[in-house]
Amino acid sequence: xxxxxxxxxxxxxxxxxxxxxxxxxSSGCNTSQHRRRSCHHHYxxxxxxxxxxxxxxxxxxxxxxxxxxxxxxxxxxxxxxxDLTSLRKLLTTATSIHNKNLASTPPLSQISSRLHDLEVESxxxxxxxxxxxxxxxxxxxxxxxxxxxKEEMVLxxxxxxxxxxxxxxxxxxxxxxxxDDDNNNSENDNEEMILLTQxxxxxxxxxxxxxxxxxxxxxxxxxxxxxxxxxILLTAGAxxxxxCDWVAMLxxxxxxxxxxxxxxxxxxxxxxxxVVGYKSVELQIDGxxxxxxxxxxxxxxxxxxLSPFNANNKRQTTFAGVDVVPVLEEETIQSVDIPEKELEIxxxxxxxxxxxxxxxxxxxxxxxxxxxxxxxKCTEQRTQLMNKNLAMNRLKAQLLAIAQxxxxxxxxxxxGDVVEASWGAQIRNYVMQPYKMVKxxxxxxxxSDVDGVLDGGAALEEFVGAWLRWMRAKEEKERExxxxxx
Numbered sequence: 001x002x003x004x005x006x007x008x009x010x011x012x013x014x015x016x017x018x019x020x021x022x023x024x025x026s027s028g029c030n031t032s033q034h035r036r037r038s039c040h041h042h043y044x045x046x047x048x049x050x051x052x053x054x055x056x057x058x059x060x061x062x063x064x065x066x067x068x069x070x071x072x073x074x075x076x077x078x079x080x081x082x083d084l085t086s087l088r089k090l091l092t093t094a095t096s097i098h099n100k101n102l103a104s105t106p107p108l109s110q111i112s113s114r115l116h117d118l119e120v121e122s123x124x125x126x127x128x129x130x131x132x133x134x135x136x137x138x139x140x141x142x143x144x145x146x147x148x149x150k151e152e153m154v155l156x157x158x159x160x161x162x163x164x165x166x167x168x169x170x171x172x173x174x175x176x177x178x179x180d181d182d183n184n185n186s187e188n189d190n191e192e193m194i195l196l197t198q199x200x201x202x203x204x205x206x207x208x209x210x211x212x213x214x215x216x217x218x219x220x221x222x223x224x225x226x227x228x229x230x231x232i233l234l235t236a237g238a239x240x241x242x243x244c245d246w247v248a249m250l251x252x253x254x255x256x257x258x259x260x261x262x263x264x265x266x267x268x269x270x271x272x273x274x275v276v277g278y279k280s281v282e283l284q285i286d287g288x289x290x291x292x293x294x295x296x297x298x299x300x301x302x303x304x305x306l307s308p309f310n311a312n313n314k315r316q317t318t319f320a321g322v323d324v325v326p327v328l329e330e331e332t333i334q335s336v337d338i339p340e341k342e343l344e345i346x347x348x349x350x351x352x353x354x355x356x357x358x359x360x361x362x363x364x365x366x367x368x369x370x371x372x373x374x375x376x377k378c379t380e381q382r383t384q385l386m387n388k389n390l391a392m393n394r395l396k397a398q399l400l401a402i403a404q405x406x407x408x409x410x411x412x413x414x415x416g417d418v419v420e421a422s423w424g425a426q427i428r429n430y431v432m433q434p435y436k437m438v439k440x441x442x443x444x445x446x447x448s449d450v451d452g453v454l455d456g457g458a459a460l461e462e463f464v465g466a467w468l469r470w471m472r473a474k475e476e477k478e479r480e481x482x483x484x485x486x
Contacts, residue, residue: 084170087201091163094209098156101215108153115146134331145288152215159208166201173197213465218289220468225326225401226292231268231394232324234281237300239318244273246303246320249454251281254297256456263287269379275309284327291326291401296467298324299427306433315433319426325398333396344368345388350379367391374398428463430454438463443470 106114121127122139177190221227234250236243258265269282285294300319307316347362364379365387376398378391430450431437438453439446445466452459 083198084174087167087170087198087205090202090209091167091205094163094205094212095160097212097216098160098208101156101212101219104219105149105153108150111146111150111153115143115150118143118146152211156208156211159204159211163201163204163208166197166204170194170197170201217465217468220472221289221292223292223295224404225328226289226295228291229284229286229327230291230294230324231327232283232285232294232297232322234278234283235321235323236273236277236279237319237321239316241273241275241277241309242303242307242316242318243320244275244277244279245309246277246301246318247273247279247281248277249303250301250320250322251278251283253454253456253460254283254294257460258283258285258287258456260457260461261287261293263290269377291324293464295324295326295401296464296471297322300425302426302429304429304431304433325394326401328393328397328400330393333393333400336396336400338369338392338396338399342370344370347384348379350387363387365391367395369395369399372399372402374402440467443467445470 118139122143126132127139128136173190173194177194232254234247234254236247239246255265264286266284266286267281268284269280271279271281273279300321302317302319304315304317306313307318310316344367346366346368348364348366349362350364361384363382363384364377365384366375366377367388368375374395376391376395378387378394381387381390427442428438428440430453431439432450436448436450437446438448438450438459440463443463443466445463447453447459447462449459453463
């Protein structure tokens with residue numbers, strides 16, 4: 001009788017299931033000689049034929065179905081058509097926002113002419129005299145603003161032209177490919193060209209879209225103090241130690257976001273918490289439209305999470321207050337007059353570096369505006385008089401900003417505008433348990449990327465942009481209602 005001897009490796013690879021392979025290998029196939037005897041005994045007992053074994057192998061090794069070349073060609077064509085449609089939509093969206101920005105921006109020729117006039121004025125030797133310092137600052141800022149705008153407009157036009165031409169070339173290449181399907185060499189070359197053109201079109205259109213969206217947001221920053229630097233004041237609210245840690249988290253978020261937006265950050269004052277974090281932090285942000293960008297963050301911010309400071313690891317809600325104040329020039333606040341009877345002025349020791357003058361003499365000043373409850377503290381300067389003047393300027397700037405927000409003609413009409421960091425006053429909720437969500441209570445913008453928002457990157461930028469658009473829509477609606485009432 002002829003027996004079939006099969007190596008154990010083939011049995012493992014071709015067995016219908018792992019259990020069958022294990023039983024075959026465990027029957028004593030340890031050495032090559034013993035493997036032959038045991039396998040010979042096994043197969044003579046069952047007496048399988050070579051033909052039946054071949055059928056088993058055929059059942060195990062199922063051939064991979066082959067796709068016809070015509071089917072592959074149709075599949076590739078469908079995929080390319082889908083990509084082409086996506087590119088058209090992307091470019092249409094980008095050009096739409098670009099056209100909207102151009103409609104609200106002076107023509108490039110007018111900007112170039114204005115920039116030329118300013119450069120000619122600044123080239124005059126007498127322009128830099130000390131008596132003309134006020135005009136120096138204005139012209140320098142205008143030159144910088146128009147130069148940036150001119151560079152941006154040239155870049156927009158280049159990206160739009162590149163994306164449009166690449167899309168036209170891509171459509172032409174795809175049309176040519178349909179008529180040249182019989183030539184394989186030309187088809188491969190054409191596919192490579194299509195891929196490169198597609199990448200170029202997508203890259204240019206995506207850049208145009210991002211830059212147009214950023215400029216669209218900058219056009220919303222048209223308030224009287226939006227282009228000023230700002231101070232951000234973070235204060236721990238309800239929540240105890242958890243609130244101090246929440247202030248530290250917001251502190252990190254805003255510092256990282258200011259860096260992300262290419263602003264410069266200066267820590268003005270810090271008051272450490274009893275256990276962790278901070279009771280209060282004051283930051284100064286400098287850069288183009290710093291106040292306009294951060295002013296929407298003013299209000300109470302609510303955090304919900306499993307508290308690391310709770311022994312039972314229970315979910316806890318805590319609050320922190322955020323106040324945003326513009327830093328205005330001396331000329332802007334000269335007209336503001338606050339009666340002495342509305343002010344409460346106290347002094348304190350500044351502490352910290354500076355020697356005996358700041359550690360033993362009460363150089364720090366705190367001024368409270370009694371009608372509104374707004375208080376400003378200043379401990380930066382070495383003398384009490386300098387701190388008092390600086391604190392008064394900051395108080396006036398804050399009152400001016402509030403009057404502008406409330407559309408008041410006089411700062412005396414301001415009453416009780418202090419940010420209350422407690423339940424019911426929150427503008428934004430950061431929920432980390434039992435689910436993840438950050439939601440703005442004003443614009444209704446929300447996201448599940450809590451970590452991205454707290455990291456201060458693009459996720460927080462989306463919240464700021466959503467608030468600016470919501471604020472513009474609200475102002476336009478109020479304006480229409482006033483016109484209809486009139």
